[in-house]
Each structure stands twice: as structure tokens, then as C-alpha cells.
Amino acid sequence: MVSRRNVLKSGAALGLFTLAGCAPKGTKASSAPTTPAKSIDVAKAGAVTLTMLDFWGGDSASWVASAVKGFQAKYPNVTIKRTSVDWGQLTQTANLRLKEKNPPDIITVNNGWQSLGTLSKAGLVLNLDGYSKSFGWDKFPSTILRQTQFTTDGAEMGSGSLFATPVASSSLIGLYYNKTVLDKAGVKPPTDLASFEDACTKAKAAGIIPIGYGSQDKGSSTAILLALQDLFGDQKKINDFVYSTGSVKADEIGMSEAAEHLKSYQDKNWLTPNHAGIQYADAIDAFLKGKSAFRFEYTGTLAFKGNQKQEYGYVQLPQATGGKVVGTGASTAVALGSKCAHPDVAAAFLDFLAGPQTAQYVVEAGLLPLLNDVKAPADNPEFGTEITGQRSLDKDNGYVPYFDWSTPSMLDTLGGQVQLLLAGRSTPADLVKAVQADYDKFQAAR
Structure with missing residues (x-):
């Protein structure tokens, strides 16, 4: 990867x-x-x-x-x-x-x-x-x-x-956070979904953007959806869907719950305002400048420099039920x-x-x-948190493949559906139906 x-x-x-x-x-x-x-x-x-x-x-x-x-x-x-x-x-x-x-x-x-x-x-x-x-x-x-x-x-x-x-x-998909911003909101780095969402609530109340986001670029806008799916989907079923084994359906792999949570974050105004007009590079720049508390992102993307290595951290959140660590990685x-x-x-x-x-x-x-x-360099605690996240996946053998591997057009489908969902022009159920339709079309052509 x-x-x-x-x-x-x-x-x-x-x-x-x-x-x-x-x-x-x-x-x-x-x-x-x-x-x-x-x-x-x-x-x-x-x-x-x-x-x-x-x-x-x-x-x-x-x-x-x-x-x-x-x-x-x-x-x-x-x-x-x-x-x-x-x-x-x-x-x-x-x-x-x-x-x-x-x-x-x-x-x-x-x-x-x-x-x-x-x-x-x-x-x-x-x-x-x-x-x-x-x-x-x-x-x-x-x-x-x-x-x-x-x-x-x-x-x-x-x-x-x-x-x-x-x-x-x-490379993994996980959750980055800004410790300085969290301190201003009076919260600690999250350890699970519940503490993450509690931190978002408190950050919003403190006038802080909870989740840094830009959805103008289809591909990059899906990181948050895939990270949330990993918190709800059964690992075996996600693998079976991507690898076309068995008869797993799109409504059985945590995609519904992920879309519902993402929609709720939009409804609660937890995402960066006017994110539909924000390009990927600009969204990253804003996060690195401390404009939000969190960002779901691919490891190897955020080039932390100087004091940022002390200021930022990373966590691979465990699943909402059962506590196993499952994450997208390759x-x-x-x-x-x-x-x-x-x-x-x-x-x-x-x-x-x-x-x-x-x-x-x-x-x-x-x-x-x-x-x-x-061992991570002693002067880079942020990098140490990424290594800790990876080791949690190694320990649980918790990797799932990048979901868009499932079909040639899945990334485009997901990106477009996320844009429609957050614009209020679609629903979580519509997103899941679109995923299934894309998958069925590919299977029929094989």
C-alpha cells in the first residue's frame, strides 16, 4: 500500500x-x-x-x-x-x-x-x-x-x-487528535467510540470544530466512513464482502451504522463548516494548524514537524461492541x-x-x-502513538482490506454517496443500496 x-x-x-x-x-x-x-x-x-x-x-x-x-x-x-x-x-x-x-x-x-x-x-x-x-x-x-x-x-x-x-x-486508517485543542475543550484523548463522541460534544460546546473535514475530493472524503465501518462491521464479513467469498450483503458489514453515525455528525455540526467546498490538501493544512480537535486519516499523510510531534496523537479505536481492534490497513x-x-x-x-x-x-x-x-524516536511521541495503534491490530490480527478493492468503481460510488448523504440529498439506506448495486454489477460481469 x-x-x-x-x-x-x-x-x-x-x-x-x-x-x-x-x-x-x-x-x-x-x-x-x-x-x-x-x-x-x-x-x-x-x-x-x-x-x-x-x-x-x-x-x-x-x-x-x-x-x-x-x-x-x-x-x-x-x-x-x-x-x-x-x-x-x-x-x-x-x-x-x-x-x-x-x-x-x-x-x-x-x-x-x-x-x-x-x-x-x-x-x-x-x-x-x-x-x-x-x-x-x-x-x-x-x-x-x-x-x-x-x-x-x-x-x-x-x-x-x-x-x-x-x-x-x-498504511492504516485511524483517528488523529490535537492534544492542545482537546485540553481547551477539557477532554482527554479518546480510547473508544463513546469517549470520542463525548469529546466531540464537549469540543462543540467550547466553540471548537470537533472533526476536521473536507469532502470536495471524492476519494479522500471516504476515510471517515471506512474508519467508522471498522468500528461496527464484523471483520470476517467485511473480508468476505471485499474478497467476494460467501453471500454477504452490504447491509451486513457495518456500512449502515457507519453512514448513520456520519450523518449524525453532520446533523450535530461536528464537521468543518462548508466542507463540501474544501479540498483535501486544505483540510489537512487546517488540521495541522489546530483548527479542529480530530481528523480521520491515512497514516503517512500528515507530515508533523517540530512541536507538532508533541502536540498530536493517533488512536486505533476498538470496535463499539466486543472491544476488538479492527482497522483498514495494508x-x-x-x-x-x-x-x-x-x-x-x-x-x-x-x-x-x-x-x-x-x-x-x-x-x-x-x-x-x-x-x-x-522503537519510535524519543523526540516523536506522535509517531509512537501510531506504532501503538498498529501493534493493537497486529495483536488482534485485526486488519481488513481497503473496502474499495471490492469493485473497480467502489471508491467513486462511496465518494459520491458520502457527498450526497452529507448534502441531505441521500440517506444511509440509499448509500448502502448503492454499494450493493455496484457490487452486484461487478459480480455479474465476472
Whole structure:
């Protein structure tokens, strides 16, 4: 998963959310699992050159560069030639790049049908099941690992074989707060939905905007809806809906409750006034300037500087019932091209990208690590709260995929429906019906 902060810098702001696409038809089935050597010894592999094509930019570029140098220092016989291009450019041309005469050995891909699903079914990326056993990739939370799994016939997402691996960096959706603003309202940082809504009530009474928001941009306006859905929806049912398993309906996944709560926040004037005319970047700027108490947002988006690292915090709220921590989260997926000449060595590099040394590089870049037990810088307590939030998801294996992966058009549907809902031109029931209609249309075309 790409940090939205880095996507914004690359000029493909809405690209982050366009992660799903139609399942390909009539393409070649993926190959069987690659058979690795019984004992993979990179140091004894001889001189190896690997080419890597990725879309990491901005803050991510530094940790990736460090990871490449770290792996090469560990294995001087390996040279990794890295090329980085724009996110949108790579995701739109990955299939063509992998069909070139000299395709990349390693490539970053997007989760969902449009990217990884298409590439795996076309046999353009390797089936990594054999390497998963060699390197013990079952160490990843199953809710993260299934984001890169497809059946070898390309019919199902979220089960079957592994066609990419996550890296030691992730992005979540959660709740940010401004401690100074909360102090003015006489409340403490919330620990659950009830204390959050109580804090909003008190902030409003104190003349403070409770929730910083801008809904002009469809894609970014949905973060609050998805975060609320995670508080009400059954984790398994959300997963089953997104991955098209079972017969789960849109009114069974917490979307109704999320829309109802969001509508109530609008009715109580808890959202930034005139948010329909506020662009995404302006909404972020206002929050960082202390114009509101809270903001639901993607991690890796808010570039805290100086005293802001002391002033802000983050929390992954537990579910309204039962107290389990469930949250939307993912990692960037990395795959091996089917023509990779040195797959054993390349797979070892994938393992390195998910390991503790790389996680430390990620933290040093100011981004959220995945899995590994790392410490936040002592001078950045805000970042420490993000790591705490992630660990709560790791502990409960509480990840759910980005909901818009469920269909190619779901993000647009959600964004449009949120705009209509908050404008008083739609209802929570209408929103849920629109989600179901979008889903049914996609299923019928598969």
C-alpha cells in the first residue's frame, strides 16, 4: 500500500484509492509454485544482478534506498539496479513492462483485481508459495497475507496462492487528535467510540470544530466512513464482502451504522463548516494548524514537524461492541516477474524488505513499520502513538482490506454517496443500496 503523502507528492493523489479492477477474462492461467533450492544461500549464488521497478517516492524513497544498500552490503555479490517511476505510470503499464524483452525481476504492484489479479492470472508474476515455506512468510498476519493471494485460475482474490509479499511498511486508517485543542475543550484523548463522541460534544460546546473535514475530493472524503465501518462491521464479513467469498450483503458489514453515525455528525455540526467546498490538501493544512480537535486519516499523510510531534496523537479505536481492534490497513506488495533469472536471490531480497532491518529504515524515514518490534524516536511521541495503534491490530490480527478493492468503481460510488448523504440529498439506506448495486454489477460481469 502506498503512503498517501507520497502519492500526493507524485501528483497521483486519487491513485492511492484506485486499487480494484475487473477480473481479467481469457488470459493465461498462472504457473504452479516456483520450486526454490533446498537451501537458499545468497552468498554462494555467484555474481547476481537484479533489476527492480517500483513506484516508491517521497519519504519512502529513502528507506527503500537504504534497504537496497543494506542487502548489497550483506551480500556483496548481489547488485540491485533500481528504477523508480510515477505510481500511476507503473500501475497502468505493469503488464507491458513484464512482457518486455528485458523485464524487471522485482516489481511493486497494487493489490486488487486490476493490478496483482491481472498479473497473476496472466502468468506475468511468479507464484511464491514455495518461497513462503522457505522463508516462513506465514509470520505475516493472515489478514495482511491474503491481500496478495489469488487462486491460480484467477477466479478468486483473498485465497489460494501467494503472488506478492508485503514490505516492512504499512498504511492504516485511524483517528488523529490535537492534544492542545482537546485540553481547551477539557477532554482527554479518546480510547473508544463513546469517549470520542463525548469529546466531540464537549469540543462543540467550547466553540471548537470537533472533526476536521473536507469532502470536495471524492476519494479522500471516504476515510471517515471506512474508519467508522471498522468500528461496527464484523471483520470476517467485511473480508468476505471485499474478497467476494460467501453471500454477504452490504447491509451486513457495518456500512449502515457507519453512514448513520456520519450523518449524525453532520446533523450535530461536528464537521468543518462548508466542507463540501474544501479540498483535501486544505483540510489537512487546517488540521495541522489546530483548527479542529480530530481528523480521520491515512497514516503517512500528515507530515508533523517540530512541536507538532508533541502536540498530536493517533488512536486505533476498538470496535463499539466486543472491544476488538479492527482497522483498514495494508502494505505495498512486491512481486517477482515470471522471467526473473535469479528467483531464489530475488525472493531473499523480498524477505529482507519485510524484515527488522528494513523496518528500522522505515521508522527512520518517519513512516509506519509493519510487524517488526521497533522503537519510535524519543523526540516523536506522535509517531509512537501510531506504532501503538498498529501493534493493537497486529495483536488482534485485526486488519481488513481497503473496502474499495471490492469493485473497480467502489471508491467513486462511496465518494459520491458520502457527498450526497452529507448534502441531505441521500440517506444511509440509499448509500448502502448503492454499494450493493455496484457490487452486484461487478459480480455479474465476472
